[in-house]
Amino acid sequence: MIQLLNTLLIGITSGGICALMAISMVLVWRSTRVINFAQSGMALLSTYFGYEAIVNLKSFWIALPVAMIGGALFAAFIEVVFMRLLVKHSSSGPIASVAPIIATLGLLGIIRAIVSMIWGGQDVRIVGPLSNDGFTIGGETLVFSPLKLLILISVIVLMLLLSILFQKTNLGLSLRAAAYAPEIARLSGIKVDLVRTLGWALAGAAGAVAGMFQTINANGYLSPYSIEFSILLVSGFIAAVIGGLESLVGAVIGGLVLGVSVSFILMYVSSSLGFIAPFIILLIVLFIRPQGIIGAKAARRA
Amino acid sequence: MRKHKESSHLLPFILGGVVLYFLSGMVDELRVYQGASIAVYVVAIASIILLTGYSGQVSLGHGALMAIGAYAAAVFRIEFNLPIVLCFVVAVLVAAIGGALLGAAAARLSGPYLAGTTLALAISLPSLANEFAVLGGEQGLLFDVGSAPLSLGKEFTQYKWFFWIAALAALTSMWLLQNILRSRYGRNWRASRGNEVAAQLAGINTARSKILAFTISAGIAGLAGALLSMTIGTVSPSAFPLNLSFSLLTGAVLSGLSTLSGAMIGAVVLVAIPEIAEVVAERIGSSENITTNLPGLLVSALLVLTVLFVPNGPVEQHHARKAKKAAKKKELNILTKPSMEGNT
Numbered sequence: 001m002i003q004l005l006n007t008l009l010i011g012i013t014s015g016g017i018c019a020l021m022a023i024s025m026v027l028v029w030r031s032t033r034v035i036n037f038a039q040s041g042m043a044l045l046s047t048y049f050g051y052e053a054i055v056n057l058k059s060f061w062i063a064l065p066v067a068m069i070g071g072a073l074f075a076a077f078i079e080v081v082f083m084r085l086l087v088k089h090s091s092s093g094p095i096a097s098v099a100p101i102i103a104t105l106g107l108l109g110i111i112r113a114i115v116s117m118i119w120g121g122q123d124v125r126i127v128g129p130l131s132n133d134g135f136t137i138g139g140e141t142l143v144f145s146p147l148k149l150l151i152l153i154s155v156i157v158l159m160l161l162l163s164i165l166f167q168k169t170n171l172g173l174s175l176r177a178a179a180y181a182p183e184i185a186r187l188s189g190i191k192v193d194l195v196r197t198l199g200w201a202l203a204g205a206a207g208a209v210a211g212m213f214q215t216i217n218a219n220g221y222l223s224p225y226s227i228e229f230s231i232l233l234v235s236g237f238i239a240a241v242i243g244g245l246e247s248l249v250g251a252v253i254g255g256l257v258l259g260v261s262v263s264f265i266l267m268y269v270s271s272s273l274g275f276i277a278p279f280i281i282l283l284i285v286l287f288i289r290p291q292g293i294i295g296a297k298a299a300r301r302a
Numbered sequence: 303m304r305k306h307k308e309s310s311h312l313l314p315f316i317l318g319g320v321v322l323y324f325l326s327g328m329v330d331e332l333r334v335y336q337g338a339s340i341a342v343y344v345v346a347i348a349s350i351i352l353l354t355g356y357s358g359q360v361s362l363g364h365g366a367l368m369a370i371g372a373y374a375a376a377v378f379r380i381e382f383n384l385p386i387v388l389c390f391v392v393a394v395l396v397a398a399i400g401g402a403l404l405g406a407a408a409a410r411l412s413g414p415y416l417a418g419t420t421l422a423l424a425i426s427l428p429s430l431a432n433e434f435a436v437l438g439g440e441q442g443l444l445f446d447v448g449s450a451p452l453s454l455g456k457e458f459t460q461y462k463w464f465f466w467i468a469a470l471a472a473l474t475s476m477w478l479l480q481n482i483l484r485s486r487y488g489r490n491w492r493a494s495r496g497n498e499v500a501a502q503l504a505g506i507n508t509a510r511s512k513i514l515a516f517t518i519s520a521g522i523a524g525l526a527g528a529l530l531s532m533t534i535g536t537v538s539p540s541a542f543p544l545n546l547s548f549s550l551l552t553g554a555v556l557s558g559l560s561t562l563s564g565a566m567i568g569a570v571v572l573v574a575i576p577e578i579a580e581v582v583a584e585r586i587g588s589s590e591n592i593t594t595n596l597p598g599l600l601v602s603a604l605l606v607l608t609v610l611f612v613p614n615g616p617v618e619q620h621h622a623r624k625a626k627k628a629a630k631k632k633e634l635n636i637l638t639k640p641s642m643e644g645n646t
Contacts, residue, residue: 238418
């Protein structure tokens, strides 16, 4: 019973982090119709911003917003400088359909190379604000820890804030309109380009939080070529696909489904399936319900 | 007639082989080894050009398919002591089977979905090596092709032997691919890439044609994987990192995704970049952090710049510019000499 609870809670925590990453991919997809494979690089850079803030200001709670703002500014910069050029230059010819994918991959390479030029290839350490030693219930120690609880609560709070932003504010309305029908949104006076940049900025901030939490949730060590960020990228993508790639609610559900099922597979099937399990889940989803849990039919052909 | 035309394409490849033979006798060992690497990259890049440039499917997981080929070759070499040629054939077949399975899933997906799925494969597959004892875990397996036969002479070094095997494989697979691309199948791929619905209306089974492209591409990638592990001497998960898949894609984009013969350009660039980076880093006298990361930065920057400014590759771009100029000239002629129009 304790073990079941344990597995569930760990799954929900890592699922929440996946969900944040999925949200940032969905935000970018909705605003530019691009799957941003550089998202993990952007999260990496933001996490290094957070690391610098921790070193200089000694507080995780200042570092988190620093990482978020840094991530948001960087993402906006990328959208303005880079994506607009890409749309202008590579929208015809045999590689038009694959150009954005290749370009974001190249961007990922550039970001990682620059990060390791600045901070070096060695591990640095980010210490979370709370202990990662498990709770003890009736003599049994859980893997679920105060730190994980904190991560979980922060993720929930952030999601609530995001949903308020999208459902209750004018900005959220224009974000939704620009994603749904850019031309009509433009006709009704929404500055679509600006809104697009804002979508990227939000995605950058969400990715920054995912990067920070992923790092402290694992073991706190951070390095430019860390496998954690590749996993974060892939699981964020898988969560987004499970959720149908269009919907933010779907991304959250996708993240939780992925996190919990991976956690159960690791606990009850084999602990060495950590890398292969998400891939198998992705294949199952693509075969059974390719439009995602929430996605509309035929979205796959976009 | 057609048969004649196809077989005549064999000649440039034989000529290329002869040129390479004399070239490899003249340069030092390091260059011979780099030549072998270039040949390996040519094979790998050609497999991506076939898949992405002609059939229009993206794969970020070709590193994983290369790993499948390499492991298959090494396992058959160790367990059954197969002759080396058969090992390469096994590598092609096993990787092609893997590619067919992946292709069956891929035919249902498009663009970003396929990219993400193959990316997930590239990350997850190498870790399987730790699951099975026969694959040798983290330190991997030895893959020894043996030294060159004595009949080739005493001064025929190991690296030269590697170069010969790799160059022969590269020439053969380029020739094969060239012919496949000119055949019905190549036409079907280009048709489905251009407009899938139109291709279906014209009677092409686009799903089957996509799976076939994936299968052939995977087989060639498997060959490249076996060749790569031949030059390294071992097969291990760390020889097939995510970055390998990325740099292959870079090589293919630099080559021009839809010009098979451009594979050479991409391969040379991939091998040359670390050297260029070294020279640049020495010139500016920078710290170690910068020196070690400069090659990665250059590769990625080249990738981005190519996609942004020469999206269809240097060769294609050149043709396009020429065609545009010719068209303009024609237009001008028609405008200035209206009286000529009746004659032509």
